[in-house]
Amino acid sequence: MIHTVTPNPALDLTYRLAHLQVGEVHRADDVTETPGGKGINVARVLAALGHEVDCGGFLGGSTGEHLEHLLSHSSVHQDWTLVAGETRRTVTIVDEAGATLINEPGPPVAHRDWERLSRAVQARTRAGDVVVISGSTPPGTGETDLPDLVRALVDAGAQVIVDTSGPALLTVAAAGPAVLKPNHLELQAATGLDDPVAGARELLRRGAGAVLVSRGSDGVLLVTADGAWLARPEPISGGNPTGAGDAAVAALAAAVASGAEGAALAGHLPDVVALSAAAVLMPTAGAVDTDAYARLRTSIRTEPLDAAC
Structure with missing residues (x-):
């Protein structure tokens, strides 16, 4: 079973115009x-591919009710922790130039809310x-709230994947997740290291089992204790990269x-x-072009990197 946690979900509004x-x-x-937020997008993609998946996180107010209603039309199971x-x-x-995003901060939460979510x-x-566990955390989140959740799940035998940014990358690494997934800018900002392989190895040193670094059109970099691998996509013109x-x-x-x-993991x-890449071809995050996915996966090659990189 796959569970997703979106600490700061959102109702996503997408406007398309010429310029x-x-x-x-x-x-x-x-x-x-x-319905949006990074963990919800993950859950929707998994459900579209036939996986059984549920999602949770903090939800509040009429906007939260509307988000829950919209998501009820999918096969994603929901189990929200309600907040004021x-x-x-x-x-x-x-x-024509790409995507411009405006993100609201989300409702404030307290440590007791995180304790309820963890339970x-x-x-x-x-x-x-x-x-x-994917996406930003809402205002009021303490430094230990996210790492404590990760540690509790790891101690219970779960395989935890975390997509977060900022100082939380370092503290969450110490909680022992199976995989951390920063992008290259987030990794650089958290570790202070320009070389993404060196930055990923710093997260491994702190306790992460593996690090997957997304690099936009340059593909993804996987770093584990056994080595480093790079996989690049075919060029794609246009599209909406927000759900990639x-x-x-x-x-x-x-x-x-x-x-x-x-x-x-390198084989995947x-x-x-x-x-x-198949997500970029869709107008909104949380959806993928399944035909493109089937076509593209056969053309992508994985390149092992020299250990000295």
Whole structure:
């Protein structure tokens, strides 16, 4: 079973228009409204691929109720921890130049809210299950709240994948997750190291089992105690890249759920890259072009990197 945790979910609003001009009035060509937040996107992609998956996290207010209603139309099971305040909204404006994002901060939470969330996630998780914790944390989150959740799940025998950023990358690494998934800028900011392989190895030294670094059009870098591997996508013109990293995490979760760990994860990098690219081809995050995914995965090659890199 795969569980996802989205500490700071969002109602995603996506506007598509020809050209965004700051300071001008625009008429959108298309508007979509979807349940969002990185963990929810991961869950939706996994469900689309036929995996049994549930999601949880903090939810509040009428916006949270609307998000829950929208997600009820999918096969994703829901188990939310309710808090005071309104679930946030995010706005993505997609034009010929790419995607522009505006993210609200989310409702404030307290340590006791994190304790309730931890109990809820642990109650539905069994030893050997995969738990994906993904995305930003809401205001009021303490330095130990996220690492404590990860540590509790690891101690219970779960395989934990975390996609986070900032100082939390370092503290969560020490909690012993199976995989950490920063992008290259997040890794650089957290470790202070320009070389992504060196930065990933710093997270391994702190306690992570493996590190997957997303690098946009340059593909993904996997670093474990056994070595480092790189996989690159085919060039893709246009599209919406906002859900690409979440699709990569979904493929990673499926790989871990199949029993892959350590160096064996390198064999799944074509799936990670292809699913990420297939997400770019869709107008909103949380969806993938399954035909493109099947086509792309056969063309992607994994390259081992020299140990001295």
